[in-house]
Amino acid sequence: MFLHQSLDHLEDERLKALVQLNLLDTPPSESFDRITRTASQIFGLPIAAISLTDRDRQWFKSRLGVDHCSIPREGAPCAQVAETSDILVIPDFEKDALYADSQLCRSGIRFYAGAPLITREGHSLGALCVLGTQPRTTTASEIAALRDLAAMVMTQIELQHAFGRIDPLTSLPSRTQLLEDLDDLADERPDEERLAVLVDLARPEQISAYARVMGPDRVDDLVQEAAQELRRLVGRERKLYHTAAMQFAFLAATGTQTDAYVRRLTDEHRAARQRSLTGMLLTSAIGLCAFTPRAMRPQHVLRALYSAVQDARSSPELVSVYSSATDEAYQRRYRLLQDFGPALRTDEQLRLVFQPRIDLSTGRCVGAEALLRWNHPVLGPVSPGEFVPVIEHSSHAQAMTAFVLDTALAQARRWHDAGHELAISVNVSAANLNEAAFGNSVKASVQRHGLTPERLELEVTESAVMQDARQARHQLDALATAGIRLAIDDFGTGYSSLAYLQSIPAHVVKIDQSFVRKLEDGERERSLVRSMIGLSHDLGYRVVAEGVETAAAADCLRAMGCDEAQGYLFARPIETDLFATWFRQHESSFRGA
Known part of the structure; x- marks a missing residue:
């Protein structure tokens, strides 16, 4: 009974080794066919094959003089070779009892x-065989040649298996091997709690700069040095994987407690950076992911490690554990980025709303700010505070502004035709100011809609201008010369407000709502806003206060001489089809007063 169980176990291990090599049912290969032809020529026989012994069949990786891709395992001499791991010669089938x-x-x-085709671990995969239609004997030299050719087959198998699984620079197992090992772990110990670690040596831009100065060969040297150091730190009992050019991964020992291990890694990483062992550890980051093989697929484990490394880049110790909440937020941002392009090409998702701007001295509505809204088909309404910063830093930034600008100008034209002479404000980003033809395209849009330039106001932030001050100033000068009004948005939140008040050819300063909402907190807050208004007026700007929500704040701003205001006190952002109704009601109440 024990012997039978032992044989079954050996067969299971043999089959597992065969499956892991990924040879079964793969296309023909000239490298194997060449060996098969050589065996046929040495023996002077018409039939030769590389035969792999599967559970119930003999499958031919290479064959000569054989029509079928496989035959049943039962009664096949190659199966006996696989089971005994020894040479088998049958001089005459008709005289052999088996x-x-x-x-x-x-x-x-x-x-x-x-x-036999025997792996380094001692598993026999099958046989390199030759067959003939006439009885014959063999010579010692023929058997020796057959053994040599079988060894060549195994060398070819190992080379093909290693290709893509062993990194040529560090001789460490690759990302492909890591994924396969995680698959094996899911089969063998699916519910075992494990901890994966990814070490990222440096940011890509740092590597590029280093290669530019020192040359790519020196970068290779650094990677090899890092691999040796990490191998020492991880220990010989743990397998270290080289998963990307500058990234290494490993699995912590079974039973490792995440919190304690993070503390240990953080201390070791801090010490390593202080020693600067490889010259690259000063900028390395470490990501960790706790998982159970059954619950998390290998690709997901690797992606989670990448996510943790990116989070580590923003942490003081440059070490971070994967957070599903953080990852989900990143995935959501990525989805918004991916889905914005299609949204621009439909009529159902994107729309504009308009928030009125009120002249504080007269109470009349003199303009409106165009604000973009997105009703995502799956996520539902998405706040502009969430998607606009994502899109502004992407390749969609210019298209987003073009959509808002064209839609807003079309609406301004409809209001003009209805007798409402309102100025329209549109926000622009740094990406727009970097467009060489931005000024010309804006002027063309205004002309296309039949509006005078002063009906359009473009709002820019100080941070947007600062990204490329020379190019931004060139665009702003061209726009101002064309008669288009310019506003400095979120004034007071930048780091060079006074300098840019003197140089930007703007007409309006919009005081950020963070200052306006504190007007009722105390005299110090009121004094700050009063100074902003006075300074702006002295430099010839018209002043707009954002975020006005109370009558007391409006009265305070009016007393300070602020020109305009917008905020929930007057109106929330209004849908396009409702704006005309709101405007008529507001004008009616104004006249009635």
């Missing part, structure tokens, strides 16, 4: 010689 009634014998085969 094979006289086999399928091969009935098909006319009389001679067989096969040498």
Whole structure:
């Protein structure tokens, strides 16, 4: 009974080794066919094959003189070779007790010689075999040649298996091997809690700069040095993987407690950076992911590690554990980025709303700010505070502004035709100011809609101008010369407000709502806003206060001489089809007063 169980276990291990090599049912290969032809020529026989012994079949990776891709395992001499791991010679099938009634014998085969294909671990995968239709014997030199050719087959198998699984620079297992090992872990210990670690040596831009100065060969040297150091730190009992050019991964020992291990890694990483062992550890980051193999697929484990490394880049210790909440937020941002392009090409998702701007001295509505809204088909309404910063830093930034500008100007034209002479404000980003033809395209849009330039006001922030001050100033000068009004948005939140008040050719300063909402907190807050208004007026700007929500704040701003205001006190952002109704009601109440 024990012997039977032991044999079953050995067969299971053999089959597992065969499956892991990914040879079964793969296309023909000239490198294997060349060996098969050589065996046929040495023996002077018409039939030769590289035969792999599967659970219930013999599958031919290479074959000469054989029509079928596989034959049943039962009664096949190659199966005996795989089971015994030894040379098998059958001089005459008709005189052999085991094979006289086999399928091969009935098909006319009389001679067989096969040498085992044995892995380094001792598993026999099958045989390199030659067959003939006439009985014959073999010589010692023929058997020696057959053994040598079988060894060549195994060398080819190992080379193909290693290709893509061993990194040539560090000789460490690759990302492909890591994924396969995680798959094996899911089969063998699916519910075991494990901890994966990813070490990222440096940011890509740092590597590029280093290669530019020192040359790519020196970068390779640094990677090899890092691999040796990490191998020492991880220990020989742990497998270290080289998963990307500057990234290494490993699995912590079974039973490792995440919190304690993070503290240990943080201390070791801090010490390593202080020693600067490889010259690159000063900028390295470490990401960790706790998982169970059954619950998390290998690709997900690797992606989670990448996510943790990116989070580590923003942490003081440059070490971070994967957070599903943080990852979900990132995935959501990525989805918004991916889905914005299609949204621009439909009529159902994107729309504009308009928030009125009120002249504080008269109470009349003199303009409106165009604000973009997005109703995502799956996520539902998405706040502009969430998606606009994402889109502004992407390739969609210019298209987003173009959509808002064209839609807003079309609406301004409709209001003009209805007798409402309102100025329209549109926000522009740094990406727009970097467009060489931005000024010309804006002027063309205004002309296309039949509006005078002063009906359009473009709002820019100080931070947007600062990204490329020379290019931004060039665009702003061209726009101002064309008669288009310019406003400095979120004034007071930048780091060079006074300098830019003197140089930007703007007409309006919009005081950020963070200052306006504190007007009722105390005299110090009121004094700050009063100074902003006075300074702006002295420099010739018209002043707009954002975020006005109370009558007391409006009265305070009016007393300070602020020109305009917008905020929830007057109106929330209004849908396009409702704006005309609101405007008529507001004008009616104004006249009635």
